[in-house]
Amino acid sequence: MFGDMQGMMAKLKEAQAKIEETKKRLDTVLVNSESGNGAVKMTMTANRTVKSIEISDEVLEDTEVLEDYLILAFNKALEKANSINEFEMAKAAKDGMPNIPGLDMFK
Structure with a gap:
């Protein structure tokens, strides 16, 4: 019915x-953001792990502003x-999926 089932299973394992592999690689992809004209800077991996937060001295006195930033x-x-994670994971999934007629999940 679907042709070579062993081939499809091998393709799914691939x-x-x-x-x-993509998940591991995304641990090394860093994204940066800032707020308050650089008063707060943050670095996060594409797997959504916060790596660093920098806070300038000027906002330390105002807790409410600091929280907002x-x-x-x-x-x-x-x-x-x-955005990066979703794109890369969809790409990895699409590249590895077997070609099953009528099942084009990732157009």
Whole structure:
């Protein structure tokens, strides 16, 4: 019905390996963001792990402003990381998927 089932299973295992490789590689892809004209800077991996946060002395006195800047910087970094992660994972999955007629999930 679907042709070579062993071939398809091998292809699926290959796809899983590609996805795992991509996950590891995304740990090394860094995205940067900032808020408050550089008062808060954040670095995050494409796998959404925060690597560093820099806070300038000028905002340390105002907790409310600092919190706002942290939230903005985090959300910007998270948005960038999500975008990269989703693109790379979809690409890895598509490249590794067997060609099953009528099942084109990743156009």
